[in-house]
Amino acid sequence: MANYFLLTLDTTGPQSPSIILESGAQYASAQLINADISTSDGITTGYQIKIWGDVDLTENPNIQDTELNSSWITYSATQQVKLSSGDGAKTVYLKIRDDVLNESAQVNDSITLDTSLPVVT
Numbered sequence: 011m012a013n014y015f016l017l018t019l020d021t022t023g024p025q026s027p028s029i030i031l032e033s034g035a036q037y038a039s040a041q042l043i044n045a046d047i048s049t050s051d052g053i054t055t056g057y058q059i060k061i062w063g064d065v066d067l068t069e070n071p072n073i074q075d076t077e078l079n080s081s082w083i084t085y086s087a088t089q090q091v092k093l094s095s096g097d098g099a100k101t102v103y104l105k106i107r108d109d110v111l112n113e114s115a116q117v118n119d120s121i122t123l124d125t126s127l128p129v130v131t
Contacts, residue, residue, distance in 0.1 A: 024051050024113075024114040026048075026107070027117045029050045038100075038123050041095065044088055045102060046087065049114065051108070055109065057106060057107065059075045059083055059107070060082050061080060061083075062074055062079070063101050064099075064100035064101055072090075082113070098122065099122050099123075101120045102119060103117070104116070104118065
């Protein structure tokens with residue numbers, strides 16, 4: 011019988027976090043968009059994400075305007091985000107946290123909201 015054991019101490023946050031809004035589109039014509047989320051970590055069981063930025067504060071209580079006001083939610087490769095009202099540049103931020111609470115670096119992506127209809131003459 012062995013009288014030893016192997017213990018691995020994980021102190022590294024999720025690697026290569028990424029958020030891509032509307033599949034990398036430059037413009038969005040509606041406030042409700044998809045955010046594609048990823049990390050280079052092979053297994054994401056137990057991972058959580060935190061999203062914040064230029065978002066509608068009433069749409070999802072977990073996704074707010076600041077990191078402090080937002081909450082950790084279960085990791086998902088796609089998350090719907092409702093941008094704040096008003097046309098213009100919008101930025102959305104992301105952090106990923108692993109199952110032992112190590113956090114990734116902060117990343118972001120931007121998109122321009124343009125809800126105005128074109129005028130045809």
